[in-house]
Amino acid sequence: MSETKKFLYVNRKAPYGTIYALEALEVVLIGAAFEQDVSLAFLDDGVYQITKGQDTKDLGMKNFSPTYKALGDYDVNKIYVEQESLDARGLTLDDLLPLTWEDEDDDWAEKDSIKVISATEMAKIMEQSDVVFSF
């Protein structure tokens, strides 16, 4: 077993219109099989990826937002959202999907995955990561 690295996936783009958001999500799910230390960051328009109530009927694209709720099952439970990006778009934590994970070692207690942090804290998270993927 090779040593565990800290992976950070940075999502900056709106969910639809480009393929970045969906591709990032698939890479995260596939990468989760390799048992690395995985974190996700959402900033700029990327925060829209995890907003509630997405409706893609008129876009002719699959609404893949329910899949973010599976991240907890894949042991991806560190999801950082930048406060400044939310503020600039008039969004709050309540507008985001309730992403949770179940702690097997704590009798399957449901815990929140999302942490809203400042731009300064986000910079630190990026600095502390071994590998940063930007989407």
Added chain:
Amino acid sequence: MALEVGGKTVETDEEGYLENRDEWNMDIANAIAVAENLEMSDSHWEVVNFLREYYEEYQIAPAVRVLTKAIGKKLGKDKGNSKYLYELFPYGPAKQACKIAGLPKPTGCV
């Protein structure tokens, strides 16, 4: 590729996964199982139905590690292990059961 079920033709991809999962029904599931040399028991159905519910909720087919954990939680620890699931689906519980469930190949299955 295509599958003949009850006089109807159902399109599949080159690996045997349904092209259109809305066409799925129990007869098709049985036909895919026969092609995989599997006889569907209640235990098989339990896993297949679980996968369909999971897909309905999350829009993905779970990777085998996730499936094992989730089955263990829902159906009990004696079923949430790879030995039990591989006995039911010898060619890989996620891949084979997803195929029978009419779902795409699991995300995270390389």
